[in-house]
Amino acid sequence: MKTVKVYGPGCKRCEATEAMVKQAASKLGIEVAVEKVTDAKSIAMAGVMSTPGLSVDGKLVHAGGLPDETKLEGWLTA
C-alpha cells in the first residue's frame, strides 16, 4: 500500500492530479491511499513551491503542473 500526497490549495489542476493518481493506481492494480494537502504551511513544509506537487511514500517526486502519465506510473510502481 502506497501513500500518495497531492499538495495544492485546491485548484482544478490539483483535483485533476488526484484523479490521475487514482486512475493510474486502479489501472496498475496498486492499492494507494491518496491524501490531499491543502494547507499552505504544510505545502511549504514539504518543500513544494509550485503546485500541484506529488509525493509517494514521503518522497517528493513532482511539482508544478499535471504529472506525466508514464512517469506517474513509474513512481507508483517504484
Added chain:
Amino acid sequence: MTAETQDPTHDRGVPDWAWYAGVPVVGVVLYLLYGQLIPFSEWVTGLFPVARDSHTGQAIAFFFYDVPKVLLLLTGIVFVTGVLRSWFSPEKTRAILAGKRQIWGYPLAALLGVFTPFCSCSSVPLFIGFVSAGIPLGVTFSFLIAGPMVGPVGLGLLYGLVGWKIATIYLVFGFTIATVSGYVMGKMGLERYLQDWVREMNAGPVGDLLEERMTLVDRLKVGWEQVREILGKVWVWVLVGIGIGAAIHGYVPEAMMLKIMGGEAWWSVPAAVVVGVPMYTNAAGVIPIVEALLGKGAALGTTLAFMMSVIALSLPEMVILKQVLTYRLIAIFIAVVSLGILATGFLFNFLL
C-alpha cells in the same frame, strides 16, 4: 491556477514529427490571419445597420478588430512564453537567488520573476520556499512584483496594440519599479512583520526535486497546454476589456478625455492608481482599454499609472498573501509599489 480540467491523455498518439511540423504550420496560418484583421473587421461592421463613421459604427469596428487581434497575439505569446518558461522553475530560481546576497540579487530576482512560471495560487508556498532558503525578503518582493508587472503577455499585447515605444517604456519602468521597491523594502527590515509561523519556519526543511528530463516535444506540449489553459481562462476578461475599450473609442469625446486624463490634470495620476488597484483583471483585459485611452489623447503617464496599478497590485493576490504577511506588511508593500507607479506617472506627464 484554475485550469480547465483537461483529459491528460488527449495528446496520446500524436507523433513527434507532427509537433515539429504542426507548430510552424500553425505559426504561418496565424501570421496570415493577422494580416486580414482590417478587412475582417470592416466586413463584420458592414453587416450592422449603422453608419461606419457613427459612434456605434466606430465602437463596433474597434471591437471586431481587437478581438481577433488580441486572441491571435495571445496564442502566439502564450505559446512562446510557455516553451521558454519550461527551462525555468521556481526550484531553480530559488537555487540561483539563494546564492546572491549582494545588490545584484534585486534586478536578478526581477528578471527571474519574468521568466519563472508560477501562478498566484502557489504564491504562498513559493514565498515561504524563498524566505526559508535564506533569500532576503526584499529580493523575494522584487521577484513577486516583477512576475505580474512585466509579464510577457502584457508586454507582447502592448507591443501589438500600442507600439514598441510604449512597450519599451513600460518594460524599463516596470522592471525598475520591481527592483527598486524590493530594494527599499529590503532596507526597511520588515522580517518582523511576517506572520509568526513563517518566521519560525526560517530554518525549515527545503525540499529538493530531481529535475525531470524534458524533450523538445515535451516543451512544445507545455506551450500548447499553456495556450489552452490561459486562453480558456482569460477570454472573458479580453471580451470585457475590449468592450470597454470600444465604448471609449466610439463614444467618449476627446475634449472630455483631455480634461480627465490629460497631462494638465495633475490629480489624474493618483486618481488612476486609486481606481486601478481594486480593479481586478489581467494584462490581456486592460491593454485594449489602454489602447483606447491613449487613442483619445489620455496622457501617457496617467495611462501607464493606471495600467501598472491594475496589473501589479490586485486585491485577490493580497488576500492570498495575507496568509504569510501581516496587514502592516501588506500596507507597506502596496504603499511602496504605488509610490513607484506614481513617480513613473508624474515623470511621463512632466516630460511629454
